[in-house]
Amino acid sequence: MKVSVVVNGAGHVVDCHPSTLLVHLLREELQLTGTHVGCDTSSCGACTVILDGAAVKSCTVLAGQADGREIETVEGLGPDGRLGPLQRAFAEHFALQCGFCTSGFLMAATALLRENPEPSESEVRKALEGNLCRCTGYQHIVDAVLSDPTGSGQP
Numbered sequence: 001m002k003v004s005v006v007v008n009g010a011g012h013v014v015d016c017h018p019s020t021l022l023v024h025l026l027r028e029e030l031q032l033t034g035t036h037v038g039c040d041t042s043s044c045g046a047c048t049v050i051l052d053g054a055a056v057k058s059c060t061v062l063a064g065q066a067d068g069r070e071i072e073t074v075e076g077l078g079p080d081g082r083l084g085p086l087q088r089a090f091a092e093h094f095a096l097q098c099g100f101c102t103s104g105f106l107m108a109a110t111a112l113l114r115e116n117p118e119p120s121e122s123e124v125r126k127a128l129e130g131n132l133c134r135c136t137g138y139q140h141i142v143d144a145v146l147s148d149p150t151g152s153g154q155p
């Protein structure tokens with residue numbers, strides 16, 4: 001089947017099998033490997049992207065369900081090859097170690113900050129509860145999101 005998507009502002013038409021998951025379309029067809037696969041069972045959040053403005057776990061979405069829709073991945077947070085403000089905040093607050101979970105946290109936090117530019121700590125924790133990190137203990141991630149210098153999660 002043919003799937004037409006706009007990813008980080010660029011249009012693509014991809015020929016894929018009907019059972020292809022969105023995460024695999026992004027990683028294998030479009031080489032956007034910043035979106036990670038940690039579990040494939042909707043548990044870890046490493047595959048989180050923004051689909052029509054909402055954070056979704058892209059291992060739970062068929063590529064066909066994304067047809068005609070707009071997707072943002074971590075690559076879109078720093079379109080000129082530099083880190084965006086939220087990414088810098090993660091670095092400055094030591095909010096990553098191995099980094100495997102980071103793109104998922106960044107996308108979930110970006111969706112939150114667009115909707116709620118001044119979240120409370122409990123709102124940040126609630127928005128990120130579907131994302132797992134085995135390294136940081138979470139507090140640094142929460143601190144980074146609370147400090148987002150743009151208040152919007154935007155580059």
Ligand code: FES
Nearest residue numbers: 038040044045059
């Ligand atoms: S890979 Fe999608 S939630 Fe873990």
Ligand code: FES
Nearest residue numbers: 097099133134135
């Ligand atoms: S930084 Fe290693 S899993 Fe989160």
